[in-house]
Amino acid sequence: xxxxxxxxxxxxxxxxxxxxxxxxxxxxxxxxxxxxxxxxxxxxxxxxxxxxxxxxxxxxxxxxxxxxxxxxxxxxxxxxxxxxxxxxxxxxxxxxxxxxxxxxxxxxxxxxxxxxxxxxxxxxxxxxxxxxxxxxxxxxxxxxxxxxxxxxxxxxxxxxxxxxxxxxxxxxxxxxxxxxxxxxxxxxxxxxxxxxxxxxxxxxxxxxxxxxxxxxxxxxxxxxxxxxx
Numbered sequence: 201x202x203x204x205x206x207x208x209x210x211x212x213x214x215x216x217x218x219x220x221x222x223x224x225x226x227x228x229x230x231x232x233x234x235x236x237x238x239x240x241x242x243x244x245x246x247x248x249x250x251x252x253x254x255x256x257x258x259x260x261x262x263x264x265x266x267x268x269x270x271x272x273x274x275x276x277x278x279x280x281x282x283x284x285x286x287x288x289x290x291x292x293x294x295x296x297x298x299x300x301x302x303x304x305x306x307x308x309x310x311x312x313x314x315x316x317x318x319x320x321x322x323x324x325x326x327x328x329x330x331x332x333x334x335x336x337x338x339x340x341x342x343x344x345x346x347x348x349x350x351x352x353x354x355x356x357x358x359x360x361x362x363x364x365x366x367x368x369x370x371x372x373x374x375x376x377x378x379x380x381x382x383x384x385x386x387x388x389x390x391x392x393x394x395x396x397x398x399x400x401x402x403x404x405x406x407x408x409x410x411x412x413x414x415x416x417x418x419x420x421x422x423x424x425x426x427x428x429x
Contacts, residue, residue, distance in 0.1 A: 211397040217388050221401060224384025231301045231380065232367045238306025239366065243313025246270070248343070250314070251321040255329070256339070266314070273311035279372045281308055286376040297378040301370065309366045316358045320351030353424050360417035364410050371406070381405060 212218040246266045253263035273281070282304040290300060324347050332342030352359075374383035385402035389395045 207394060207397055210392050211388055211394055212401075215391075217391065220379070220384035220387045221381065221398070221405070222384075224379055224381040225405060227298065227373075227379060228367075228370050228381040231298060231305060231370050231373065232363075234302040235305035235309055235366060235370070236363055238302060239309030239313045239362075242306065242310030243317055246310065246314035247317030247321060250318050252339075254322065255326075270311050270314065273308055278305065278308045278369055279375055282372065283375060297373075297376055300376060301373050301378055301380075305366060305370060308369070309362065312362050312365075313359065316355045316362060317351065319358075320355035321347060323354055324350050356417065356421055356424065360414070364413055367409060367413070368406060 212221075246269065249259050249262045249266050253259050282301065285304045286295075286297070286300045321343075328346055328350070329339075329342055332346045337345060370380060371382040373380040374386065377383075379387070382402055385398040388398035392398070
């Protein structure tokens with residue numbers, strides 16, 4: 201017990217090393233939050249373009265660009281995308297690493313969110329579009345008032361899972377020397393030469409965050425189901 205207390209003191213209390221974990225957690229949550237917003241926006245736009253092309257044959261050029269975006273982003277590792285954006289695209293300028301991380305993870309998430317949204321839109325029966333037209337709605341109004349609310353309910357579990365994956369993917373931010381949660385634990389390890397406690401603490405924090413987010417998604421699912429009755 202005394203040995204455990206000594207290791208805990210060395211890793212977290214001495215020199216206020218716990219602040220590496222705390223500060224890293226803040227960075228991780230900030231990157232995840234803004235990357236989620238960017239991913240939803242991009243994913244929604246790409247999904248609308250692709251589903252519109254499939255249903256009406258319009259927006260061919262935008263659909264081509266969307267396919268290129270999806271192919272490139274889903275075909276390359278997110279850590280490579282992060283390194284390219286930081287060291288190649290913004291290599292010659294001084295730029296905030298948090299912004300780079302948000303951009304990289306947002307672009308990556310957007311590609312997967314786009315296919316999730318598109319599958320939800322395409323799962324809605326064509327009769328729903330016809331019902332919208334019979335009510336006097338145009339295509340955009342039909343999508344907004346009838347199709348998207350149903351599609352969102354259908355894809356919510358997959359969407360929640362994608363956001364959980366995004367939260368964990370941000371752990372590679374240390375590749376651009378950004379002090380996120382994982383990097384904070386690694387800094388403590390490099391100072392104390394004790395990997396067990398700091399890395400276990402990082403893993404436990406990620407686990408708790410995932411469990412909380414999963415619980416929130418479950419609550420939202422139940423409320424959406426109850427609104428159908």
